[in-house]
Amino acid sequence: MNRARLTPSPQDRARLLALHPALALSVRGGHFIALAVLFALAAFAVFGMWYLDFSARRLGTGIAQLFHFVTLMLPPDPGRQLPLYMHALGETLSIAFLGTLAGGLLALPFGFLAAKNVVSNPVLHFGVRRFLDMLRGIDKLIWALIYVTVVGLGPFAGILAIATASVGELGKLFSEAVEASDRKPGEGIVSCGGSKPDTVRFGLLPQVLPVLASQMLYYFESNSRQSTIVGIVGAGGLGLHLAEQIRILEWQKVSFLVLMMLLMVAVIDFISSRLRFAIIGRRPVAF
Amino acid sequence: MSHAVVQLPPEQIAPLARLYDEAVAARRRHTYIVAAVILVGIVLSCWGGEVRPAVFAANAHRLGLYFWNILPVLRWETLGADLAEWYWNLDGWLKLLFETVVIAYLGTVFGAIGAFCLCFLASANMMRNTLVRVSARRLLEFLRTVPEIVFALLFVVAFGLGAMPGVLALAIHTMGALGKLFAEVVENIDMKPVDGATAAGASWTQTVRFAVLPQVLSNFASYGLLRFEINVREAAIMGFVGAGGIGQDLVEAIRKFYYSDVSAILLLIIATVMIIDMVTERIRHALIGMDQSR
Numbered sequence: 191m192n193r194a195r196l197t198p199s200p201q202d203r204a205r206l207l208a209l210h211p212a213l214a215l216s217v218r219g220g221h222f223i224a225l226a227v228l229f230a231l232a233a234f235a236v237f238g239m240w241y242l243d244f245s246a247r248r249l250g251t252g253i254a255q256l257f258h259f260v261t262l263m264l265p266p267d268p269g270r271q272l273p274l275y276m277h278a279l280g281e282t283l284s285i286a287f288l289g290t291l292a293g294g295l296l297a298l299p300f301g302f303l304a305a306k307n308v309v310s311n312p313v314l315h316f317g318v319r320r321f322l323d324m325l326r327g328i329d330k331l332i333w334a335l336i337y338v339t340v341v342g343l344g345p346f347a348g349i350l351a352i353a354t355a356s357v358g359e360l361g362k363l364f365s366e367a368v369e370a371s372d373r374k375p376g377e378g379i380v381s382c383g384g385s386k387p388d389t390v391r392f393g394l395l396p397q398v399l400p401v402l403a404s405q406m407l408y409y410f411e412s413n414s415r416q417s418t419i420v421g422i423v424g425a426g427g428l429g430l431h432l433a434e435q436i437r438i439l440e441w442q443k444v445s446f447l448v449l450m451m452l453l454m455v456a457v458i459d460f461i462s463s464r465l466r467f468a469i470i471g472r473r474p475v476a477f
Numbered sequence: 478m479s480h481a482v483v484q485l486p487p488e489q490i491a492p493l494a495r496l497y498d499e500a501v502a503a504r505r506r507h508t509y510i511v512a513a514v515i516l517v518g519i520v521l522s523c524w525g526g527e528v529r530p531a532v533f534a535a536n537a538h539r540l541g542l543y544f545w546n547i548l549p550v551l552r553w554e555t556l557g558a559d560l561a562e563w564y565w566n567l568d569g570w571l572k573l574l575f576e577t578v579v580i581a582y583l584g585t586v587f588g589a590i591g592a593f594c595l596c597f598l599a600s601a602n603m604m605r606n607t608l609v610r611v612s613a614r615r616l617l618e619f620l621r622t623v624p625e626i627v628f629a630l631l632f633v634v635a636f637g638l639g640a641m642p643g644v645l646a647l648a649i650h651t652m653g654a655l656g657k658l659f660a661e662v663v664e665n666i667d668m669k670p671v672d673g674a675t676a677a678g679a680s681w682t683q684t685v686r687f688a689v690l691p692q693v694l695s696n697f698a699s700y701g702l703l704r705f706e707i708n709v710r711e712a713a714i715m716g717f718v719g720a721g722g723i724g725q726d727l728v729e730a731i732r733k734f735y736y737s738d739v740s741a742i743l744l745l746i747i748a749t750v751m752i753i754d755m756v757t758e759r760i761r762h763a764l765i766g767m768d769q770s771r
Contacts, residue, residue, distance in 0.1 A: 231586065234582065235582070235583060235586050238579040238582055238583045239583065241576070241579055242576065242579060242580065242583070242639075242640040242641065242644065242721070243639065243640070243641070244641055244644075248636060248637065248641065249636070249641070251636075252632070252635045252636035252637070252641075252642075253635075255634075255635040255636075256631070256632075256635045259631070259634075259635060280525040281525055281526060281527075283522065283525065284521070284522030284523070284524075284525035284526030285522075285526055287518055287519075287522045288519070288522045288523070288526055288528065291515070291518075291519065323751075324747060327710075327746075327747040327750055327751070328743060328746070328747065329710055329711075329713065329714050331626065331714045331717060332713075332714060332727065332743070335717070335727075335728065335731050335732075336543070336731060336739075339543075339731055339732065339734070340539060340540055340543045341533075341536070341539075341540070344527055345525075345526040345527055346526060346527055346528055346529075346533070348526075349526055349528065415622075415624060416624075418624065419624045419626050419627065422626060422630070422717065422718065423717060423728075426526070426527075432627065432630070433630060433718075436630045436631060436634060437634075439634070444631075448623060448627065451622075451623070451627075452619070452622055452623070455622055456622075
């Protein structure tokens, strides 16, 4: 039995084209544009590979090397360094926790200043927004590197780095939460004779506080990933040991450290997403 | 017109007031417990994170001093010369920035190709075999949980210094991140065209090409562009571990205290990221518009 007849016969095709000329034309035009875009993308990719000195030989030897490393990684084994690594894990958690908390607290005033319905002065509003953009635009690893040169090696630099970048990220999210809040509770309080601070305390805070808390929890999750890598530039935590063990080719320890990272991230994700659902229900944090 | 405030008799008010007090007390207890947990967390992490407030307070002014120092010296009379001195290596930095963008581009393209191949295996409606689906999902999860920079560290050892390990590290991570998003898009498609194609006797690849792709392509492109934005930021730090791009110069400037260079490079990075964000946002809105007008 012949089931496949997706391609119509030439006569059928001509008849269909005659019946629906507009449809056929639009499909062909779309095809042409799609092919042109695809060709441009591929051409730039080929140019990029040439520009960055890609070579098949290097790729081949590199992949062979990688497979060799993977065989050396099994089984994961911390050697005698387990207490040291557990301490580094504690450092990583501290960096994520304190960084997010400090960032969130510092972001609170910025969140209100950058909200249109709290501060109506456009110049101040614009300035605060751009300042937050700048804090956010610089990667956490760059902040970590800067703070390492300022406060020295160690987890404290990591805490400052995470906190600084979190101010930018959380400040923006907070301001959006404040802008999205309902004005009616505040009006109700004013109509009952409440003062301006009263409207903030009883009208605004109960609306935005759960949202802010869930956003902070979400950033705690994401920062716990970031805090594992700030150690690469010397800002404490697991990353420090990871970079070191990769450099001295201790592959079993490397795989153990990566496993520790994955496990930690999974546990924190689990706990924090449970807490988030308990606070605001199953809806995603705004992006 | 006057309203009389209705006063309930005391025996009716008393239980209501008691319930109200209990509810308020329960909330208060809740707040105290949360505050206590946070406090314990702070104390533990201060101990674990080697936070010394006294040392920090004594040296806090250095923090401000550093950010003051990295600002360039710009005088109004000699503005042109000062600017030229601040951006003394503009040509070299622009070249490195271009390299960074190319790294991000290639990482996104290769990652998107990998994600495209894996997403159909990881989506429940296109892959009935549970074993294949679950293993594809676990693979994607692993790829996106390990940070890019860790892959970059590994690849620098395996492939040698240069831009290639950076591209591969970004591609691997992108594959994990995009693969998950792509699979979600595929799971949300309208299944009627798929049924139609199957009924007409199409093979699996034909079904994907004619029934699935037209529905998902604009979403795929939009997610790919979003990832490109993220990858530009990530590519800027690949140089920290020797995997190409502008990061190498930035590390040097920060470590060797070339103050004005730090601000110059940082501003260049921020400007590049902003421009790329704006351009890709335009394209994404156009894509979404195209999707809705169809």
